[in-house]
Amino acid sequence: MNRRNFLRNSALAVTLGVSAKSLSAEKALEEINSTANKIASRKSVFNMCGYAAQKTDTLRVGLVGIGTRGTGLLKLLLKIGGVEIAGVCDVRKEAVGAAQELILYAGRKRAEEFFGGKLSWEKLCASGDIDLIINATPWKWHAPICIAAMESGKHAAVEVPAAITLKECLDLVDTSERTKRHCVMLENCCYDFFEAATIQMAQDGLFGDLVSAEGAYIHEIVASYVKRSDRYDGALWRWEEQLAANGNLYPTHGLGPIAWAFGINRGDNFDLMTSMSSDDFSIKAYFDANHAKCPDLKAPYKVPCGNMNVSLIRTKLGRLITLFHDISSPRPYDRKHIISGTKGFAQKYPLPGRLAFSDKFLPQEQSDKFIEEHAPELLRKIGKAAKAAGGHGGMDYIMLWRLADCLRNGLPLDSEVYDAAAWSSLYPLSIASVAGGSNAVAIPDFSGGNWKLNKPVDLGLRGGGSTQAL
Secondary structure (H helix, E strand, O other): OOHHHHHHHOOOOOOOOOOOOOHHHHHHHHHHHHHHHHHHHOOOOOOOOOOOOOOOOOEEEEEEOOOHHHHHHHHHHOOEOOEEEEEEEEOOHHHHHHHHHHHHHOOOOOOEEEEOOHHHHHHHHHOOOOOEEEEOOOHHHHHHHHHHHHHOOOEEEEOOOOOOOHHHHHHHHHHHHHHOOOEEEOOHHHHOHHHHHHHHHHHOOOOOOEEEEEEEEEOOOHHHHHHOHHHOOOOOHHHHHHOOOOOOOOOHHHHHHHHHHHOEOOOEOEEEEEEEEOOOOOHHHHHHHHHHHOOOOOOOOOOOOOOOEEEEEEEOOOOEEEEEEEOOOOOOOEOOOEEEEOOOEEEOOOOOOEEEOOOOEOOHHHHHHHHHHOOOHHHHHHHHHHHHHOOHHHHHHHHHHHHHHHHHOOOOOOOOHHHHHHHHHHHHHHHHHHHOOOOOEEOOOOOOOHHHOOOOOOOOOOOOOOOOEO
16 A cells, blocks of 8 residues: 555554654554544444424523633523523532522522532433533543533533544544434634634635635633633643643634535545644743642643644645644734635734735725625624623624524534534644654544535524524
8 A cells, every 4th residue: 555545544644653752642642543443434323414403492501610611601691591501510619609699690590509520510411400511621521521411311512622532522423423412512713703704705605616724723821821820710721731742732713614614524524634843942941930830730841732733634625724723922812714715815813804806905894894795694693792792702602692592493503513523633633643743644534424415504593593682
């Protein structure tokens, strides 16, 4: 078998002779080897794309993880009509109490309380009075809680990434198809006003044939995490992840809107990825100088993760996606969001978002007019209320309102478990690629071949829109 065919046909195209540079990378290689063939040979038992669960007038929600992010989600859920917070769960009793105060202050009835370790979220998932579990816990609990929720007959919505191993990605897909319960990743950037408009523009053919795209998560949070460590939910789990692996450790914010525009899992699919990281030029030095402020973390002998990771993805239709990840360099926040086609071009960063249909950008007022004209029906319906409600400029609110409206009206969701698995799989696959000398790795098809038949994302109301914005 020649090299090209090996890279394309093997479930794991990694040079295993190259030793892993960290324990997590070694585990990633081992885990991918044992899982990739199972994904390649599996048969889909039910296609969740386009599946509409039974509608419910009142959506009863159980929230797991009431830290900074979970509290923000709770505040927005309390501004959506037809949503009842039926249960709140956290390892800390005081966090549950704080959530209860927010619920009562909003004039809602008291939620059932669960606090403590694994037993608490297992009880929440098993509760008979809940339709949807929203999971805002640290990453290692994302897949286990979602699986427990679906096994108990609940839908699951989880913060990003949905999983951190390839096996967890497979387990989420298998469980969702078998139970016919949704598992959706809460990728809020898909509902940003500019990103959503460019998704619609791509579907409307404004950019012609899509050729390439760029996405990023460039967000200087190393210093901020150390500075806020004395009050950060009693745990520095994000730091723990950063100090344990080398790859693109947060791919989905930049990737999600591009994946929808490209029709990933819906007419196109990921094929190959190669990932490369720089050395670390600042993270360990900063940590060594400041780790006394983080007593829960031990000073590492070395930091495996470099400052910048760049991952290049080729799709089945021959398009290219480039993803960047850097949380330590002193740079402005950047998701890039670049979409390039044979007829047009879109770019968001540096702000504001702009369009081009030649070698020069349109004047801003013309770009804004195109964006307004191609705003999806969803944004025209709820955009004003979302901006008033807040949450990253309103996109958090749009995401939660849309999820509630689809479930309440018995409509298919915008995203499903195949997106959650495929987008999240880039986390372990990038670790494996970096560890293998940046060789290409094959990205599995979690849809069981259904990507060839699935319809594109539809950001219209589709007969819904009845959910009230409070």
